[in-house]
Amino acid sequence: MMGARTRMLAELRGNIERIEAGDVAASGRAALGHAEADAALQGGLALGAMHEVFSEARHSAAATGFIAGLARRVGARRPLVWVRQDFADIESGALSMGGCSELGLDPRLTVIVRATDVETALRASADALACDALGAVVTEIWGETRQFDLVASRKLTLTARTSGVTCLLLRLAAAPQPSTAETRWIVQAARSPPHVEAWGAPVLDTRLVRNRHGPVGHWIMEWKCDECLFRETPAHPEPVAAAPADRPHQAPAFAQRRAG
Amino acid sequence: MDDHAARLGLDAGLPLANARAICPDVEAFDDDPVADAQALNAIADWCDRFTPLVALDPPHSLFLDITGCAHLFGSEERLLQMLCGALTSQGFAVSAAIAGTSISARTMTRHVHGRIVGEGDEADSVSPLPISALGADEAITRGLRRAGLKSIGDVASRARHEIAARFGADFTALLEQALGQGEAPINPRKPLPDYIVEKRFAEPVATDGVIAAALSRLAATLVGTMDKQGKGARRLEASFFRTDGVVRTIAVDTGQPVTRVETIDRLFRERLDALADPLDPGFGFDLVRLSASRTEIVVQQQRDLDAHVQHDDELAALIDRIAARIGGRRVIVHLPQDTHVPERASLPVPAQQHLAAASLAAWPVPVEGEPPLRPLRLFERPEPIEVLLAEVPDRPPRHFKWRRAAHTVVRAEGPERIAMEWWRSSEAMPTRDYFRVEDEGGLRFWLYRDGLYGEIVREGEAVSPNWFVHGLFA
Numbered sequence: 001m002m003g004a005r006t007r008m009l010a011e012l013r014g015n016i017e018r019i020e021a022g023d024v025a026a027s028g029r030a031a032l033g034h035a036e037a038d039a040a041l042q043g044g045l046a047l048g049a050m051h052e053v054f055s056e057a058r059h060s061a062a063a064t065g066f067i068a069g070l071a072r073r074v075g076a077r078r079p080l081v082w083v084r085q086d087f088a089d090i091e092s093g094a095l096s097m098g099g100c101s102e103l104g105l106d107p108r109l110t111v112i113v114r115a116t117d118v119e120t121a122l123r124a125s126a127d128a129l130a131c132d133a134l135g136a137v138v139t140e141i142w143g144e145t146r147q148f149d150l151v152a153s154r155k156l157t158l159t160a161r162t163s164g165v166t167c168l169l170l171r172l173a174a175a176p177q178p179s180t181a182e183t184r185w186i187v188q189a190a191r192s193p194p195h196v197e198a199w200g201a202p203v204l205d206t207r208l209v210r211n212r213h214g215p216v217g218h219w220i221m222e223w224k225c226d227e228c229l230f231r232e233t234p235a236h237p238e239p240v241a242a243a244p245a246d247r248p249h250q251a252p253a254f255a256q257r258r259a260g
Numbered sequence: 261m262d263d264h265a266a267r268l269g270l271d272a273g274l275p276l277a278n279a280r281a282i283c284p285d286v287e288a289f290d291d292d293p294v295a296d297a298q299a300l301n302a303i304a305d306w307c308d309r310f311t312p313l314v315a316l317d318p319p320h321s322l323f324l325d326i327t328g329c330a331h332l333f334g335s336e337e338r339l340l341q342m343l344c345g346a347l348t349s350q351g352f353a354v355s356a357a358i359a360g361t362s363i364s365a366r367t368m369t370r371h372v373h374g375r376i377v378g379e380g381d382e383a384d385s386v387s388p389l390p391i392s393a394l395g396a397d398e399a400i401t402r403g404l405r406r407a408g409l410k411s412i413g414d415v416a417s418r419a420r421h422e423i424a425a426r427f428g429a430d431f432t433a434l435l436e437q438a439l440g441q442g443e444a445p446i447n448p449r450k451p452l453p454d455y456i457v458e459k460r461f462a463e464p465v466a467t468d469g470v471i472a473a474a475l476s477r478l479a480a481t482l483v484g485t486m487d488k489q490g491k492g493a494r495r496l497e498a499s500f501f502r503t504d505g506v507v508r509t510i511a512v513d514t515g516q517p518v519t520r521v522e523t524i525d526r527l528f529r530e531r532l533d534a535l536a537d538p539l540d541p542g543f544g545f546d547l548v549r550l551s552a553s554r555t556e557i558v559v560q561q562q563r564d565l566d567a568h569v570q571h572d573d574e575l576a577a578l579i580d581r582i583a584a585r586i587g588g589r590r591v592i593v594h595l596p597q598d599t600h601v602p603e604r605a606s607l608p609v610p611a612q613q614h615l616a617a618a619s620l621a622a623w624p625v626p627v628e629g630e631p632p633l634r635p636l637r638l639f640e641r642p643e644p645i646e647v648l649l650a651e652v653p654d655r656p657p658r659h660f661k662w663r664r665a666a667h668t669v670v671r672a673e674g675p676e677r678i679a680m681e682w683w684r685s686s687e688a689m690p691t692r693d694y695f696r697v698e699d700e701g702g703l704r705f706w707l708y709r710d711g712l713y714g715e716i717v718r719e720g721e722a723v724s725p726n727w728f729v730h731g732l733f734a
Contacts, residue, residue, distance in 0.1 A: 013570075058703065061637050068636065079575050093637030093732055096604040101623050102632040103734065108595050108619050111575070111611050113582055114590045115391035123557070124582050129679040130539050167591030173416020189734075192671065199671055200696055200704060202734035223734070253429040 004173075014132070014164070024235050028164075030074045033229030040185070040208060040217045045074055048164040049182035050157045052155040056175035060092035062189035065103065067138055067170045069223045069230060074136020080105065081128040083113040083121050084140040091142055092172060103202070104228040109135075118147040122156070129167055131160040140170040153179040176209065176232045184210035190220050193233050201225060203233060293319070296376075304345070304449060305507035309497065309547050310343060310481070312456060315446035317363075321369070322499040323362045336376055336573050344374065350505055359385075363437035367393045367412070382440025399664035400427050401639030410729075412438065448579040451553035453497070457481045464503045464544025471541070471548065472529070479524040486555065491516055492517025493552035498528060500539060501547035508539060514580045515557040515612035516573070522635055523577065525702045526647065527584045534585040572619075579611045593618035600678050600696075602638065602730065633676075635706040635731025651711045660707070662729050667699040692716055696733070704733035720723065 031044035038044055045051060055063030061142065071080055082095065097107040113123035113128070118141055125139040138155075141148060157180045160167040169181070176184055185209045192199035202223040208216045221230045268283050270693065279286050296319060296515060304322055307314045310333070313325035333339040343424035347354045357368035357432070360378040367386050368375050370393035377385045388394075389412050391404050403426070409415045415423065416439055424432045427685050457478045486492065487555060494517055499509045512527045520599065532539060583591045591615055594606040627633075648659040648666065656672040674695035690711030698704045711725035 061635070061704070061732035061734050062702075064636055068734070079571075081578075083268065089640060093635070093639045096602075096635055096731060097623070097640035098597075098602070098634035099632060099636035099638070099731070099733070100591075102626040102634055103636065107596075107606070107623050108621055110593070111585070111615075111617050112594075112608070114592065115586065116590075120586055124586065127582055128578060131574055133571035133578075155567065182596060188704040189704065191700075192698055192704075198631050199698070200673070200733060202632075203702065204734075225626065242627040 010132075024047050030076075030166075032070075032073055033224075033227075033230070033231055034219060035219065036217065037206075037208070037219055037230070040211060040214050042214050045070060045073060045166070046182050046213075047166050048161050049116060050153065050160055050167040050169065050180065052160060052169045052176070052179060052181040052184045054172060054176050054184070054186045055089045057092065059188040060172045060238045061174060062202065062204050063119060063170060063187040063225060064092075064095070064140075066185070066204050066206060066221075067168050068100060068103050068105050069202070069228075070168055071136045071138055071166075072228050073230075074168070077106070077134065078107070078135030079109045079111065080136055080138065081111050081113060081125075081134055082138045082140070083115055083128065085115055085117070085121055085142055088140055088142040088172070102225060103223065104225055116252045118145045122147065122152055125167065126156060126159055129156060129165050130163055132163040132165060134165050136166045136168055140166045140172065141174070142172050144174050148179075150179065153181065157181075181210065182212050183208060190233075193222075196234070275667070288355040290412055296320075298542070302505070302507075304506045306501070306507075307343070308450075308503050308507065309549075310339065312448065312450070312551075314450075317366065318379050321366055323366070325362075325446055325448070338375065338377065339412065341726060346505075348705045351389065360440045361437050361442070361444055362446050364440050366395065370395065375441075380440070382438070383416070386440075387416060389413060391415065394434060396431055396434060398428075401429065402433055423537050425431065452551065453553040454491070454555045455482055455485055455493075455552040456549060457551070458547060458549035460547050461545065464541075464546045466541035466544040471545065472525075474548050475528055475550065476521065479521045479528075479686050482550055482552060483519060483521050483524070487519065487553065490557055491554050491555040493524075493550075494518075495552070495554035496524060496527070497551050497553055499549040499551070500541075500545045500600075502541070503543050503546050507686070510535070510539075511553075511727075514582050514614060515574045515583075515615055516580070517558050518580075519558055523580075527580060530581055530584040572615075574613060577712060581611050583610075588612050588693070595621050596623050599681065601681060602634065602678070603640065605634075611734075615653040635704075636734045638706075638731040639729070642708070642719040642730040645727045645729050647727050654693070656697050656707060657727060660727065662705075667701075667703065667705075669697045670700050671698040672696065694730070706731040706733065707730050 009041070028047045029042070029044035030047060031038050053063050053067050095112065100110065100151045101107050113124045115124055119141060121141060125137050128134060156167050176186070186209055188205045190203045190205040192203055204221050204223070206221055207218045210216065220233050222233045224231050264649050270279055270282060274645045276288055276463060290357060292656040299604055300316060300318065300320070300322065304314045306315055307322060307324055311324050311326050311329045316432050317323055318518040328436060333342060340356055340358060344354045344356050353429065355373040357365045357370040357375045359365035359368055360379055360382050360458050363534045364386060367389060368377060371389045375385065390410060391401050392414060394412060409418070415435060419443070422433070432441060437444040449706040459478055493514070494718060495511060495513050497509055497511045499507055501507050510531055512531050514527065518524055536717050579591050588610045591611045593611045594608055595614065595618055597604055597607050613641065643662065647657040648661055655676060656669060659668050672695050675693035677691060679691045680689035692708045692710060693712070694706060694708045696704065697707055707727060707729055709727050713725065714722045714726055716723055
């Protein structure tokens with residue numbers, strides 16, 4: 001009796017939160033912001049499912065940026081658990097909280113689990129996925145591994161589906177293998193668009209190589225740190241000022257002053 | 261020195277040659293103080309079953325404070341019998357005594373075994389014993405003997421100030437404690453837990469199921485007791501006493517006070533599952549004890565309507581579960597630090613203790629419209645790079661080689677000059693010039709030059725500073 005009531009309350013509470021979260025659609029998908037990618041994904045990244053991001057070792061930072069973006073889109077303002085292996089810190093650098101906060105991830109809501117090996121990492125992620133207070137769980141696995149087989153991936157998928165927490169797998173320096181993932185991405189860094197003064201925002205070359213419920217694709221996305229959205233890279237990067245419509249003649253040259 | 265040896269005429273301090281003359285087949289072993297200390301510690305662990313207050317008195321003795329414990333075993337005689345019987349059957353030679361003060365009891369054990377000194381009888385029982393039983397310095401014992409004072413009673417009959425003048429105040433204090441006139445506090449090995457519950461088995465148990473069930477019943481009792489006083493446990497210890505005397509203690513820490521049996525059960529299950537060397541029941545455990553060594557007052561919160569509180573609780577419980585398995589130091593949150601040095605800007609701290617502080621921390625707010633100024637992945641140890649093409653000072657390198665791959669810089673921004681905190685370290689640290697660079701493939705690096713040109717002087721000559729890659733931007 002008590003249990004049923006608590007469960008019902010929890011469900012209602014979950015529903016209200018989902019409505020309040022706004023941009024996380026009620027359909028259980030979180031829009032990325034990139035129009036074509038969202039169309040291919042039928043509205044956005046499915047919540048409560050597993051998504052894999054692969055990258056080469058040298059593009060690890062780009063892949064990390066992409067998965068941080070996904071976690072931000074999916075998790076909204078809920079806690080994030082990031083499970084990683086010890087030696088990934090040496091191989092491709094520790095996760096910097098300053099960098100995370102500039103990308104839009106809140107360091108106050110980020111808990112990091114440092115696992116010694118793949119098995120521990122997978123077990124910790126499964127535990128975390130079962131906790132429905134979280135927005136997303138990121139599991140970072142470095143290199144090729146045998147432990148992450150179909151059984152392990154199925155287990156994570158089922159746990160994610162039950163709790164509604166999205167499972168994001170970051171596979172650095174690994175080649176894609178069959179798994180039960182909803183989507184699979186291969187990410188590498190792309191050049192900043194030319195002629196942009198404030199260059200350096202994450203520009204990512206993303207290839208969607210598997211999509212269970214839609215087409216695959218290849219896009220270049222830019223992560224907008226201020227809006228916390230993925231966007232198309234500007235095709236016409238040089239902004240053209242609108243012609244003055246109701247201005248009188250140009251002011252005389254001597255009146256021009258330069259500030260600073 | 262056991263009875264058999266004493267009958268042969270052997271004595272402590274006897275030269276080996278003399279001992280061989282008395283008993284030709286005597287075997288000699290090297291003195292091993294470390295092994296002795298280990299054995300004493302193991303016995304102390306085992307003695308924990310009688311009282312939580314066990315103190316070591318190296319090299320060969322243990323103090324047990326049995327105040328209020330004796331009746332659990334019937335009586336003092338019964339307790340002494342059980343203790344000595346069990347130790348003797350394990351192969352140890354025991355000499356034990358019970359008295360009002362620890363020193364008094366120790367003095368008794370040095371001479372006779374198995375005496376129980378009643379309250380107030382310490383002086384009478386100790387007086388006839390020889391001075392050496394006190395365990396004072398060799399010089400003092402010899403001095404007293406030369407003065408013609410053979411027994412403790414002889415010394416006690418002298419005025420205290422005479423003794424103190426010649427042998428020091430420490431010795432008088434020792435004497436008074438032996439006579440039961442002064443209290444000597446013992447120094448227990450472990451702090452007294454706030455709550456202890458235990459289960460003794462008539463027949464040793466060895467199966468996992470029974471052990472888990474016993475632990476769960478103990479947890480229920482413990483929670484019931486703590487609940488009456490509004491407490492929750494922050495640290496729990498389960499001790500498993502094996503029949504052969506080996507004791508294994510397993511501790512679990514939690515971030516929030518635990519008040520539920522299921523939580524305790526689950527934490528111990530995780531912990532026992534993840535043990536590097538699993539619990540070995542051997543011939544079985546005859547005693548399982550659960551103690552709450554750190555407790556806190558539980559503040560009851562309104563839960564039903566406040567989803568936020570519930571979420572925090574769930575997160576804290578998750579952190580406890582993962583920490584129980586892989587260790588509290590592996591589950592971390594970050595706290596911002598007031599420093600400009602990039603590698604010190606955030607401090608990783610265990611999440612169990614600092615979750616609340618981390619959720620209220622004030623992080624620097626990113627500047628709107630600016631691309632990220634700090635890398636997403638930061639190397640703990642900046643990696644040196646090989647600058648292939650020297651540039652003009654204060655510009656980033658054109659080409660550089662990192663991890664055996666060459667990169668050509670197509671865009672660069674900087675320098676962002678960060679001076680090291682000279683007020684914190686004694687040795688001078690060079691100023692760093694940081695550059696944000698992008699190579700032709702779109703990889704974005706955070707490079708720095710360690711020191712200004714001409715700043716670093718080695719053997720009277722200015723050397724060109726080194727370059728490092730400190731982080732990677734997404």
